[in-house]
Amino acid sequence: MKTYLVGGAVRDALLGLPCGDRDYVVVGETPESMLAAGFQTVGKDFPVFLHPETGEEYALARTERKSARGHRGFVVHASPEVTLEDDLVRRDFTINAIARTPDGTLVDPYHGARDLQDRVLRHVGPAFVEDPLRVLRAARFMARFAALGFSVAPETMALMRTMVADGELGELTAERVWKELAGALRTPRPSAFLRTLRDCGALAVVLPEVDALYGVPQRAEYHPEVDTGVHIEMVCDMAAQLAPGDDLIGFAALTHDLGKALTPPDVLPKHIHHEERGVEPLLALCERLRIPVDHRNLAVAVCREHINVHRLMELRNISVHDLIARCDGFRQPQRIAQIALACEADKRGRGGMAESDYPQGPELVRLHAAAMTVRGADVMRPGMDGPAVGEALRRARGEAIGRARKPAEAS
Numbered sequence: 001m002k003t004y005l006v007g008g009a010v011r012d013a014l015l016g017l018p019c020g021d022r023d024y025v026v027v028g029e030t031p032e033s034m035l036a037a038g039f040q041t042v043g044k045d046f047p048v049f050l051h052p053e054t055g056e057e058y059a060l061a062r063t064e065r066k067s068a069r070g071h072r073g074f075v076v077h078a079s080p081e082v083t084l085e086d087d088l089v090r091r092d093f094t095i096n097a098i099a100r101t102p103d104g105t106l107v108d109p110y111h112g113a114r115d116l117q118d119r120v121l122r123h124v125g126p127a128f129v130e131d132p133l134r135v136l137r138a139a140r141f142m143a144r145f146a147a148l149g150f151s152v153a154p155e156t157m158a159l160m161r162t163m164v165a166d167g168e169l170g171e172l173t174a175e176r177v178w179k180e181l182a183g184a185l186r187t188p189r190p191s192a193f194l195r196t197l198r199d200c201g202a203l204a205v206v207l208p209e210v211d212a213l214y215g216v217p218q219r220a221e222y223h224p225e226v227d228t229g230v231h232i233e234m235v236c237d238m239a240a241q242l243a244p245g246d247d248l249i250g251f252a253a254l255t256h257d258l259g260k261a262l263t264p265p266d267v268l269p270k271h272i273h274h275e276e277r278g279v280e281p282l283l284a285l286c287e288r289l290r291i292p293v294d295h296r297n298l299a300v301a302v303c304r305e306h307i308n309v310h311r312l313m314e315l316r317n318i319s320v321h322d323l324i325a326r327c328d329g330f331r332q333p334q335r336i337a338q339i340a341l342a343c344e345a346d347k348r349g350r351g352g353m354a355e356s357d358y359p360q361g362p363e364l365v366r367l368h369a370a371a372m373t374v375r376g377a378d379v380m381r382p383g384m385d386g387p388a389v390g391e392a393l394r395r396a397r398g399e400a401i402g403r404a405r406k407p408a409e410a411s
Contacts, residue, residue, distance in 0.1 A: 003025070025087050062082055063090060083116065135164065142195075157200055161201055170205065172206070214228070214261050215227060234351075239253035256299070258278075275305070282298070367401045
């Protein structure tokens with residue numbers, strides 16, 4: 001049986017990065033011969049099998065032929081006559097079209113190793129344009145590898161622009177767009193995802209609410225970077241630094257300032273009430289891309305409340321309580337620490353402020369913990385109805401916040 005390690009495992013090994021899942025291509029076999037060898041079938045759209053001992057995936061070498069618009073419109077053909085080179089040429093980028101034999105020999109017909117060395121993301125062949133999902137994959141790979149100095153080959157960027165202009169991205173399902181976006185938010189450099197999509201015109205198609213922020217000015221004394229779109233890039237990168245691999249925090253960072261695109265031109269560069277204005281476009285984005293509920297709820301809380309968190313030290317005790325309650329922090333206590341991180345990313349994701357301190361974050365977490373020590377049973381009295389208990393609990397928790405804010409007495 002001729003087997004080859006392919007794809008990301010080969011690529012990452014050549015880059016000196018930890019390897020994730022290992023995928024294999026099998027040449028010269030049939031589904032019947034794979035089953036006879038003890039493999040278990042798992043593929044629905046094309047023949048993929050699980051190794052009987054390791055559980056790793058082995059796919060029969062295959063070709064693909066475009067049959068309809070969109071990323072699903074392909075006819076797959078797998079047979080013993082399909083060569084390794086035939087299988088590799090259908091892949092997206094040269095750096096993903098490298099195979100390795102069991103003895104370690106590289107099979108690299110499309111010069112992916114050279115592109116890895118040159119830090120270039122380049123499409124394998126003209127069939128690249130047949131799958132619109134590859135535009136988003138290019139942006140996600142740039143987010144993952146931007147820190148290594150990668151760039152998109154000019155001819156690949158030209159093809160991506162053509163695909164956007166032809167309207168192919170409109171065929172992508174919400175689930176696939178979200179999968180690529182979430183993957184990018186888990187990388188060290190989500191800003192590269194946004195910039196790559198914007199450079200080819202795709203950001204306006206898949207994330208128009210974010211694209212609308214570019215060119216919107218902010219007050220330079222608070223935002224030295226001025227451009228709101230640039231600010232969002234910086235906030236996303238800061239969120240990736242503060243909460244590595246956390247697309248929940250990353251999504252809240254990405255969407256916290258959507259309201260600035262709706263600021264009336266006559267009041268720019270001020271953005272009065274942008275936090276309230278941002279909720280409607282955020283909800284529209286979440287509905288369109290079918291964003292998970294937890295991501296949506298956290299993002300809405302951060303969008304609506306980030307200015308209040310920045311001003312935490314100025315808020316009255318009862319106002320701090322009400323802020324926590326609006327964020328559902330008493331029923332979902334983990335949310336307060338998440339909001340604190342997203343707000344810290346907002347404050348530090350500005351020109352020259354990456355190393356600045358953000359005491360509001362840990363203070364919010366500390367005051368929330370103090371309020372959480374007060375339970376309904378602590379304030380309940382005979383004859384109290386539900387609203388009365390709720391108000392008594394609100395007052396008692398506000399007082400607990402006040403006590404926590406007082407400086408400790410000297411011993």
